[in-house]
Amino acid sequence: MPTESGSHDPERLIRISWHDNAAAWTDAVRQRRIESRVLATDQAVLLAVRECGAGHVLDIGCGEGWLCRSLAESGIGVVGLDGTPELIARAQAAAGADYHLLTYEEFAADPARVGKDFGAAVCNFSLLGRDIALVLMAAASSLRPGGVLILQTVHPFGDTGPGFRYEDGWRTEDFSALGSEFRTPMPWYFRTVGSWIAEVIAAGFELRECRESLHPETGRPLSLLLIGRKCPAP
């Protein structure tokens, strides 16, 4: 497990991992090799965005751009941002949205640089670090009054194998389920359901819904999808 200083700073290792794995990740997404996405979670996020009726959507951590392209096909105007140059370049090459190369820190420092008055801000499996308060607050500030946050993440009870402990903390994804092309494991910060909800509320959202995508055969939960509505300014 990475520590929080020096070369093992997990937030830095997350960035390195995306850099190293950008090509393999892009192939995995575009070849539809991520089972949970194909089975349930792609449809879950698309449905949530469509239901909220937003015509102008911000995709925070858009990666190679799958969600942006899918929403654009529905006639929704999309802005995508991501901090990994290798992914944003691939997103731009495939078009579909207005893409920005921005780290979450850069976005949080000046949310308006990607636009404002969005009807929805989406984080689709893209909040992997521990300190997500600033990026969620930036999401809130980028929304119009009444706009919604749609946050989908790995379900905290999706994988409860031996040694599983239900508590916030760093875990490691080795991408072994996706093939040998992935070069660099990635730290990611596990949160309980209550911890996810606390982050959303603390950032200025009223929680409106908690959806859980299930594996259609095993019934195992695959994703947690939270929908928060931007609270009126106090």
Add this chain to the structure above:
Amino acid sequence: MPTESGSHDPERLIRISWHDNAAAWTDAVRQRRIESRVLATDQAVLLAVRECGAGHVLDIGCGEGWLCRSLAESGIGVVGLDGTPELIARAQAAAGADYHLLTYEEFAADPARVGKDFGAAVCNFSLLGRDIALVLMAAASSLRPGGVLILQTVHPFGDTGPGFRYEDGWRTEDFSALGSEFRTPMPWYFRTVGSWIAEVIAAGFELRECRESLHPETGRPLSLLLIGRKCPAP
């Protein structure tokens, strides 16, 4: 699994079970033989009520009165209601609060009969049926503006043994962990986390917090505790 008509109406079987098990249940609570309560969930609900600062609390489904008595010892004024005569009689004999023999249907039909302007309404493992919308709406109407609902329930991921499916539906509690004095099994309606949250929001609450009590040794989640704030009238 009970069906929903005739003698197998699960809501009716719940009432019969409490009637039959009233003495055994009272002993189990008062002798502190329910492990999850002793380990974590009693303290979780007491802490939540104390933190909200309410001086006037409604305990919905108070049973033999443990929570009412515990809050009264802290100087909180408590009203308890329960639909099982055998439990309310035991609660009244042990004193500590103003107790009302009322089914949830009777409470929902006229919430003001137990008082109004409560600072908190508590449902502590007391929502066992499928149709809980009316009792939660009655809880909302019994609260003062800004009052809170504190709802504690069995954690949906507390027991994920063989055959576990993560979906709403009737289950059966046979009380076997509590000894042979329990005469009648009880149907109870399992809900997912998302389903619990949806019920709270639909009843007129803004979800403010989702707490999860864990077993101190195994880390297994024991309870889900939702805190909702009464929404202002539209």
